[in-house]
Amino acid sequence: MHDDSHATIPKIAMDSSVLPEAEQFAYWAAHSRGARLRPLAPGPFLARGDLWDLGGLQITLVEVDPFVAIRDQMLVNAVDADYLQLVQLLEGSITFESDGETTLLEAPVSFLRDYGRPSTATSTRIRCLILYFARDFLEETVGPIDFQGALAPVPDLMLLQTIATRMIRFFPAASADSAPLYATILRDLAAAALLRAGIHRRTDQLSLLAMAKNYVAAQPPGTLSVAGITAALGISRSVVYRLFERDGGLLAYDRMRRLRAVHRAMSNPLNGSTLVELAARYGFRDQAALSRSFRKAFGSAPSDLGHGHAAILSSTASAVPDRIRHALDSID
Numbered sequence: 001m002h003d004d005s006h007a008t009i010p011k012i013a014m015d016s017s018v019l020p021e022a023e024q025f026a027y028w029a030a031h032s033r034g035a036r037l038r039p040l041a042p043g044p045f046l047a048r049g050d051l052w053d054l055g056g057l058q059i060t061l062v063e064v065d066p067f068v069a070i071r072d073q074m075l076v077n078a079v080d081a082d083y084l085q086l087v088q089l090l091e092g093s094i095t096f097e098s099d100g101e102t103t104l105l106e107a108p109v110s111f112l113r114d115y116g117r118p119s120t121a122t123s124t125r126i127r128c129l130i131l132y133f134a135r136d137f138l139e140e141t142v143g144p145i146d147f148q149g150a151l152a153p154v155p156d157l158m159l160l161q162t163i164a165t166r167m168i169r170f171f172p173a174a175s176a177d178s179a180p181l182y183a184t185i186l187r188d189l190a191a192a193a194l195l196r197a198g199i200h201r202r203t204d205q206l207s208l209l210a211m212a213k214n215y216v217a218a219q220p221p222g223t224l225s226v227a228g229i230t231a232a233l234g235i236s237r238s239v240v241y242r243l244f245e246r247d248g249g250l251l252a253y254d255r256m257r258r259l260r261a262v263h264r265a266m267s268n269p270l271n272g273s274t275l276v277e278l279a280a281r282y283g284f285r286d287q288a289a290l291s292r293s294f295r296k297a298f299g300s301a302p303s304d305l306g307h308g309h310a311a312i313l314s315s316t317a318s319a320v321p322d323r324i325r326h327a328l329d330s331i332d
Contacts, residue, residue, distance in 0.1 A: 009171040009179055010053040014062070017046055028064065034083075034115050036075060040066035040122070052171055054183035056137030059164060063091075063127040070120045082135045084145065085113040086190055088161050092126030098148050105150055110157045112199065114148040129161060131190060137183075140213050142191035147199040156193035163189060177298040180256075181263050208235070209243050216254050222283020224254045258282040259297045262290065266302050275302055 014031070016024040025045040029037040039045055049062025087094075093106040098119035105111055107126075113119060116135070139145060151157060167182055174182070215229055226237055229250065240250050247253035262278050265271045275287045284290035294302050 008176050009174050009182075010176060011171065012051045012053070014050070015048045017044075017048065021045075025067075028067075032069070034075075035069040035071045035121075037070075038068050040068065050168075052168065054179040054186075056134040056180075057183040057186060058132040059168065059186070060130045060132070061128075061165070061168060062130065064123070064125070066122075066124050068120065068122045071115065071118055072120075073118045076116065076118055083115050084133045084135055084138055085115065086131040086133065086194075087111050087113065088129040088131075088157065090127045090129060092124045092128075094124075094126065095122040096120075096149065097122075101149075103150055109153070110151045110193075110197075112145075112148050112151060112194070114145065117148055119148060129164060131164065131186065133187065133190070136209060138187060138191065139207075139210060141188055142194055142199075144207065144210065145194070145199060151194070151197040151199070154193060154196040156189070156196045160186070160189045160193050175299065177300070178263075181260060181267070184260055184264075208233075208239075212240070212243050216250070216257070219254075220283070221258055221281065224251065226250055255293065256297060258284070259294055262294060262302065263298060278302075 014028075016027050019027055021044045024047070025037075025039045028045060028047040045065050045067075047062065047064040049060055049064070051058055051060040051062075088110045089105060089107040091107050093104060094111075096103050096105055096111060096113075096119065098117065113121070135145075164186055167186070171182075211233060212229060215232055216224060219228070226240055229235075229240055230237055244250045244253045247256070259282075262282055265273060265278055273281070275290065279285070279287050279290040282290075284293065291301055294300075
């Protein structure tokens with residue numbers, strides 16, 4: 001794999017065919033620490049595709065020769081790979097083994113693989129679109145997930161595939177600062193599809209982080225305080241700090257949520273709100289404060305947003321306008 005410096009959204013390109021035959025499978029296997037891989041036949045091994053890094057979400061569109069991917073309990077215990085893999089199989093088939101059951105998955109099908117649980121996948125030659133979600137990023141919206149395996153073929157999964165593949169074509173023209181926006185759009189579409197497909201969710205108490213994020217989401221924009229969340233959840237300030245440490249702290253996490261909502265609104269061709277109205281709606285002191293925070297987060301002023309975002313939205317509007325607009329308007 002190599003970094004493609006020409007893409008504004010970070011991309012890694014992969015092509016094993018440029019290597020000597022003896023090195024091709026090792027090249028593919030070296031990029032997976034989450035599973036033990038082995039080829040199904042000796043000889044040349046083709047693995048070709050691209051991966052885009054959006055932060056809490058990575059997308060790969062790949063074609064690969066037959067292989068086996070084993071994630072046994074020993075590997076689950078040894079390697080921290082806390083993510084969920086949503087696979088949309090476009091060509092080929094996979095035999096998927098988990099929880100004592102074996103399922104043959106044939107294209108077109110979607111399935112969810114939980115890297116916190118053992119499983120084995122044995123493929124023919126396949127082409128697939130894979131969305132790798134950081135667990136807390138996806139579960140922030142869908143809730144704690146207790147499921148892996150084939151998903152019911154609901155229309156929402158086809159919508160997700162359509163939007164994801166169109167976004168991929170748009171990425172070379174997109175600013176790297178917009179990656180969180182696109183990750184959030186795809187995360188929320190994926191969450192809606194998973195729920196519609198009937199995935200199982202844990203019925204035990206939500207994790208502390210999930211409860212904290214639910215509390216944040218329920219507060220009127222601009223009113224959140226550390227004192228308020230410690231009192232509401234019965235936790236200390238130090239626990240709050242640890243929960244949101246990787247986000248820069250509680251208030252930084254909340255501010256970025258509100259800035260992404262503003263970015264979404266400014267990118268929506270149907271938006272008629274002024275910057276003054278958006279500042280008031282999303283809890284910023286005034287237009288100037290919003291503009292400063294927006295520029296620091298995204299590298300440009302709200303008024304500098306071009307027509308790029310509008311183009312990707314309007315290009316899909318003729319097919320499923322109401323569902324897309326609802327998904328976009330629901331993103332925080």
